[in-house]
Structures are given as C-alpha cells and as structure tokens.
Amino acid sequence: MYLETLGKLALGSRLKALSDYFYGAADEVYQTLGARIESRWLPVLRYLWDVGPSSVTEVADAIGQTHSAVSQLTDKLVRAGMVRRRRDPADGRRTVLTLTDKAHASLAELGPIWCAVRRGVTASLDAHATQLLDAIAACERALRERPVAEAILAEHAAIMTTPVEIVPYAPELREHFYRLNAQWLEKYFRIEDIDRAVLGDPEHYILQPGGAIFFARLGEDIIGTCALLQESPGVFELTKMGVDETFRGLGAGKRLLDACIAEFHRRKGRTLFLESNSRLNTALRMYEKAGFVLQPTTRAGSHYERADVYMIYQSRP
Incomplete structure (x- = not known):
C-alpha cells in the first residue's frame, strides 16, 4: 500500500x-x-x-x-x-x-x-x-x-534555522547516494547503465580512482549529494549532483557545489568539467554562477545519452 x-x-x-x-x-x-x-x-x-x-x-x-x-x-x-x-x-x-x-x-x-x-x-x-x-x-x-x-510548526521553525551541513561519504550513507540521484533521473530521464553501475558501487567507481563524494545533511536528514570523479590525473568531473526536491530552496545544491570545487582546488586539479542536460535550467544557472562555462559542443566520448550540455570550470581570481 x-x-x-x-x-x-x-x-x-x-x-x-x-x-x-x-x-x-x-x-x-x-x-x-x-x-x-x-x-x-x-x-x-x-x-x-x-x-x-x-x-x-x-x-x-x-x-x-x-x-x-x-x-x-x-x-x-x-x-x-x-x-x-x-x-x-x-x-x-x-x-x-x-x-x-x-x-x-x-x-x-x-x-x-x-x-x-x-x-x-x-x-x-x-x-x-x-x-x-x-x-x-x-x-x-x-x-x-x-x-x-x-x-x-515548532519543528518547522527549528528546521528553518538549522544550517545545512556538508559531510563526506560514509558507507552508511550509500543508500542516499542512490536514492537522491535516482529521484531526479527517473523524473526527467531514465537511469542508464552507467548510472546504475556508479550509483550501486560508488566506492569502486568514484572513491577508489581518487574521487570524493559529499552529502548535504539537515539535522538527521540527508537531503542532497554530489561527487567529484577523477577521470585522469588532475582531470575531474563534477557528477551525480542531486537534491531532494522537497528540500529545495535551502541552499543545499550550492553548498555541495562549493564543497566539490574546494576539493578540486585542494587536490590541485587542472581541469574540472561537467555534463548535463539543457532541460535542467535551474542547475545550469547555478553552475554558471559558480564559474562553469558552456562549451560550444558536447563532450567527445560522453558516457551519457542524456548529455547535451558540456561545461568547464574556470577558476576565478
């Protein structure tokens, strides 16, 4: 039921x-x-x-x-x-x-x-x-x-005054990595084979190759996630960004994006890129404000059928 x-x-x-x-x-x-x-x-x-x-x-x-x-x-x-x-x-x-x-x-x-x-x-x-x-x-x-x-109403007041906290990956949070990404993928597109593999085993596909995963936590609730995938030495992909739709407007997406960019700089990365879709207007505006620049063509060799947007991060002075 x-x-x-x-x-x-x-x-x-x-x-x-x-x-x-x-x-x-x-x-x-x-x-x-x-x-x-x-x-x-x-x-x-x-x-x-x-x-x-x-x-x-x-x-x-x-x-x-x-x-x-x-x-x-x-x-x-x-x-x-x-x-x-x-x-x-x-x-x-x-x-x-x-x-x-x-x-x-x-x-x-x-x-x-x-x-x-x-x-x-x-x-x-x-x-x-x-x-x-x-x-x-x-x-x-x-x-x-x-x-x-x-x-x-008392709980709502407490929630609205609780800051969104960004925390690193932990095994007990794995289910949220899948849940939060499956939520938006199923709504707008579909879960592709590459998604299913990465979301099902993030340790193997993201962490072991030198990447990082972050989560946005509001009190006891995990409301968002984002990953930094190392494609090759110094080259990273911002990927698997997902925020629970019922918690939009609290700044979780921006906090996650800032955390990934900060991690990219901490690791002294050379290139940071992302692939997305032109239907996701809100996300694209957030990426642009953070310093990602739209490229004239899609990325060669993209793994995603849905990807029709390719953006590269340009660090600001």
Whole structure:
C-alpha cells in the first residue's frame, strides 16, 4: 500500500482510509439487517441516548468533533426525523438537541447488532482491536497535552534555522547516494547503465580512482549529494549532483557545489568539467554562477545519452 511508504507524513490519510472502511462495514451491516440508522449518525445519537438533551457544543466536545461538523450532522438527523431542536426549559436562550420517538425506536432495536459488532470486530482483528483502542486512547491523551499542529510548526521553525551541513561519504550513507540521484533521473530521464553501475558501487567507481563524494545533511536528514570523479590525473568531473526536491530552496545544491570545487582546488586539479542536460535550467544557472562555462559542443566520448550540455570550470581570481 503506497501510503505505508510515506510513514508519518500520511498518518491522517491512513486514519481516514481506516475510518472510511469501518464506516462502510457498519453501513453494510445496518442495511443488511434492516437497521434504520447510518454509521456516521451513531456518535450523536448514542450520546443523546445516554446523556439526554444536549447542546451542539456539548455534543461536539464529548465526541471530539468540531461544532461545525456536529451542526451539519444535526441538520441531516433533523431531516431524517431522528433529532429535533428545542429550547432548553431551564434556559430559554439555549437550544438543545433531543431524540425523536423514531430515533428511540430505531436505537432500541440495535442491541443485538451492537453485540454482533463487538464480537465481529474481535473476531476480525483479534488482539489488534484492543491494541488499536489503547493506541487511540494514548494518542488522544498526547494530543490534548500538545496539539500536533503546534508541534509541527515548532519543528518547522527549528528546521528553518538549522544550517545545512556538508559531510563526506560514509558507507552508511550509500543508500542516499542512490536514492537522491535516482529521484531526479527517473523524473526527467531514465537511469542508464552507467548510472546504475556508479550509483550501486560508488566506492569502486568514484572513491577508489581518487574521487570524493559529499552529502548535504539537515539535522538527521540527508537531503542532497554530489561527487567529484577523477577521470585522469588532475582531470575531474563534477557528477551525480542531486537534491531532494522537497528540500529545495535551502541552499543545499550550492553548498555541495562549493564543497566539490574546494576539493578540486585542494587536490590541485587542472581541469574540472561537467555534463548535463539543457532541460535542467535551474542547475545550469547555478553552475554558471559558480564559474562553469558552456562549451560550444558536447563532450567527445560522453558516457551519457542524456548529455547535451558540456561545461568547464574556470577558476576565478
């Protein structure tokens, strides 16, 4: 299931899908057994059944839904003849919701169905049902203590003030070298055989011949990478530059490019070149600003089918 791959990022979507599944299952049961309610009515109807006449605000607070959502549901229940609005006898300024005779009759028939629902959920989910309910209760307590929007905004503020750090290659980062480059290659072109070889074994193809690989790290996240490949003594290729698209705008690409150029100078290289594609306008502008000059023709003997841009670095005084 795709949403599983997104982890916490799709938590709301997965919970909604699960909620829709249970609503659908309950409606199927109600319709099959001739019950006169819909699954989404249950929280309001059951609360009024258990507690008695209550305001929309009281119901909303009790069942954890917004005032607007409960008000809209109440409109449906009124049209269905299940609920009516009336003035509170104790406070004429206050409107309360009460169950109609039709609602009382409908709910009174549901005992065997609700019993079957409890047993059926247990039979289907086994111990997971109890674990799920416990987990939901724990989440509800945690969210009351610290709303998730507040926590997310605080983390975002921290991220935006965290500097992008450039770190050298380490074996545990190999998967990110592949991931970050495959991301843009698959989006704009395709992974060629030479890409697959280099990305799958960067130690052999880049580091052992005297090259270097750098990564951009933001806190715990690896958000970009770039490599300096030594083609021959003193001749280096800037290659395999990739930045996670969801982290664009933080300067990671420029930091990686600067790190590779600095490494080129540290090694006293004579020539630094790169191959790219004319579709990658943003990257090409960055290369030009860093001192790479567009050449009139593509590079002879290029390994890449997609390469239609050849640039050579000219060191600035």
